[in-house]
Amino acid sequence: MKIGIDIGHNCPPDTGCKGIKCEDDLNLNVGNKVIEKLKTLGHQVVPCQPTNADTVKASLTKRCATANAANVDIFVSIHFNCFNGQANGTEVYAMSEVGKKIAKSVLDEIIKLGFNNRGIKDGSKLFVLKNTIMPAILIEGCFVDSQKDMKLYNEEAMANAIVQGLINNYSC
């Protein structure tokens, strides 16, 4: 399988939210682990995060262009959430039916770690899901401004859950 891994933000002015921890750091650390683990399992990985961009829109456009040009089988954008310090848990966005199946597979694995299940969300307004041509998901791993989530959070476990979810979906 050829998988486009999009490490969210990390491309100023495209930067993530800040809570107890910084979203950018978590996206990068979990994303890099996911990339390594998928490669170890024999999958082809296309990193979609650009090295620079003048605007947020340009950053998002480059991510989609990379995935589309490489014609990846699945596009996976990795993010973490922020809201009001109280909201917590995991949600995964998708648009297409295939995308929703992959999203559910990943969500099911992440909530096994103890995070609240916020469900599969409609991603039809998200730029990177609208502008990629293959099944695509955007993962909001958990909330970086939630005490509960940050106590539960473990980089290695989160990366393993994402990889397992992606693999389960394609194993038969």
Ligand SMILES: [Zn+2]
């Ligand atoms: Zn984000």
